[in-house]
Amino acid sequence: MFATWRITALALVCWLGASAAALAQPFTFTPIAREFTDGLGFLNADVPVALAEDGSAAFVGDDPLGVEHIFVYDGGTLHAIDVEAEGLGGVSSVQINGAGDVVFFATRPGTVPLVYGAYATDFTGSFFTTLYEGEESSTTAPPVGKFGNDIALSENRTVAFSSIVNASGALYRGVLPGPVASLRDGSGIFFNTKHLDVNDAGQVVVEMEYGDPTKGLARGALLFDSSGQDLVDIDTAIEKLSVGVHPRSAINGAGKVAFATNASATATFYDPPDDAGGTVVETLSLDEGVYLSTPTAFGQPSDVTAVATTADGFDSFLRADINGSDVVVFEGYAPSVGYGVFYGDDPATEKVVVVGDIVDGRLFSVVRMGELNDSGEMTLLTSDFYTTDREVWIVSGIDQPAIEPEPTVPPWLRRWRRWLRWILRWFFA
Numbered sequence: 001m002f003a004t005w006r007i008t009a010l011a012l013v014c015w016l017g018a019s020a021a022a023l024a025q026p027f028t029f030t031p032i033a034r035e036f037t038d039g040l041g042f043l044n045a046d047v048p049v050a051l052a053e054d055g056s057a058a059f060v061g062d063d064p065l066g067v068e069h070i071f072v073y074d075g076g077t078l079h080a081i082d083v084e085a086e087g088l089g090g091v092s093s094v095q096i097n098g099a100g101d102v103v104f105f106a107t108r109p110g111t112v113p114l115v116y117g118a119y120a121t122d123f124t125g126s127f128f129t130t131l132y133e134g135e136e137s138s139t140t141a142p143p144v145g146k147f148g149n150d151i152a153l154s155e156n157r158t159v160a161f162s163s164i165v166n167a168s169g170a171l172y173r174g175v176l177p178g179p180v181a182s183l184r185d186g187s188g189i190f191f192n193t194k195h196l197d198v199n200d201a202g203q204v205v206v207e208m209e210y211g212d213p214t215k216g217l218a219r220g221a222l223l224f225d226s227s228g229q230d231l232v233d234i235d236t237a238i239e240k241l242s243v244g245v246h247p248r249s250a251i252n253g254a255g256k257v258a259f260a261t262n263a264s265a266t267a268t269f270y271d272p273p274d275d276a277g278g279t280v281v282e283t284l285s286l287d288e289g290v291y292l293s294t295p296t297a298f299g300q301p302s303d304v305t306a307v308a309t310t311a312d313g314f315d316s317f318l319r320a321d322i323n324g325s326d327v328v329v330f331e332g333y334a335p336s337v338g339y340g341v342f343y344g345d346d347p348a349t350e351k352v353v354v355v356g357d358i359v360d361g362r363l364f365s366v367v368r369m370g371e372l373n374d375s376g377e378m379t380l381l382t383s384d385f386y387t388t389d390r391e392v393w394i395v396s397g398i399d400q401p402a403i404e405p406e407p408t409v410p411p412w413l414r415r416w417r418r419w420l421r422w423i424l425r426w427f428f429a
Helices: 002-022 411-427
Strands: 028-034 057-062 068-074 077-082 089-096 101-108 115-122 128-135 158-162 170-175 180-185 190-198 204-212 216-224 235-241 248-251 257-260 265-271 279-286 289-294 303-309 316-322 328-334 338-342 351-354 362-372 378-384 390-396
Touching: 028 068, 057 089, 057 378, 057 390, 068 089, 068 101, 115 158, 128 158, 128 170, 158 180, 158 190, 158 204, 170 190, 170 204, 190 248, 204 235, 204 248, 216 257, 235 257, 235 265, 235 289, 248 316, 257 316, 257 328, 279 303, 289 316, 289 328, 303 328, 316 362, 328 362, 338 362, 351 362, 351 378, 362 390
Parallel strands: none
Antiparallel strands: 028 390, 057 068, 068 077, 089 101, 101 115, 115 128, 158 170, 170 180, 190 204, 204 216, 216 235, 248 257, 257 289, 265 279, 289 303, 316 328, 328 338, 338 351, 362 378, 378 390
16 A cells, blocks of 8 residues: 555656646747957946847947947847947936837936936937936936936837936826927925836836825835826826835736835725725735736725745845736746746746856856847846856747646645645655
8 A cells, every 4th residue: 555655656746846847938048149249349237138029129238449339139130329429328228119219328428417318219320319318416307317217118119217306307208209298297296216117008107206195105116197197196006115115117018017026015005095094995915026916096905916926935036027918027036046037936947047057058157137028038138157258148938927827737736736745755755
């Protein structure tokens, strides 16, 4: 009888392992640029590699003489856009779409006070358009890009960015070639903005500080789609967080939002929504992690689903992206496998790539996630341990929705899979 149980248990262990292996994705890594080849010097790993729906990509680096450029990969051809020839430098954010539009944040080196701006060009750099310029420390025209925020661009040429600092400035939106206009001014309610994103519908999701009627100064991922909206007019992906919690967000075409948090958080909702003395409707507790949100009206309980959290074996999360199929990818760290890019809550079986992986003979010592498109393609910047050369890749085959049930494992067994593995391994140790 024991022998029968032993065989059955061993078969179960093998089946569990096979089920997990079946979840692994057959990703394809295509290198598109490498330092010190094809007119490239050093690449800038601090600026995420942008990706359009047609597979074109944009990234920042120097030419072999140290002159800063934006490089555009388009159908196998690499174009170099000389920003220094336009009196610009210090590119801190770049975006590209399938129409060949390129938008970016940069400064005008040598200006006093230093000028920060948002600019547009095409994939060959044949022209440059100034969308906005502001000065360092200005309250009437604050800088953009200085505090780590982003410029955003959709496939239908909608561009968005923010200069809101300490309640001055504005959230801007427009359609290329411009002009842009204020979507929401900074005020005594809307304070500092960080990261943002925009979709073809013109919905702008912004990680920002705001004055919450039940909490005071708070942070959230707020959505704006019409000019001059107040709190009572907007939807949110998440709200009522402490200002130290940063829900870095991305939005897809259907208006769903993925966000990554840098700390655990609690959000309390009341009835009526603007009265902290009212009835508590819901207290939402979030572990540090990555979440998928269907935005709700401000003051209503947030509709969020965990993609991956610290309870799943992760230690930290940097940023997340989402595509039209609700596939979510994120950059983070799990002690069991290391730092890298993942697409689910199991760091062992739902990873795209981590530091220490070998791809085409390169041993990755650095992994930086770029962006994800609706075709399941993602951009990636890596560094090779052997040569220290940085390289840009397009990874394809990322097409599994983050919160879809695992089809090869029954729900009752999926919940206890890790527990069963431990028990069975202990039993046969």
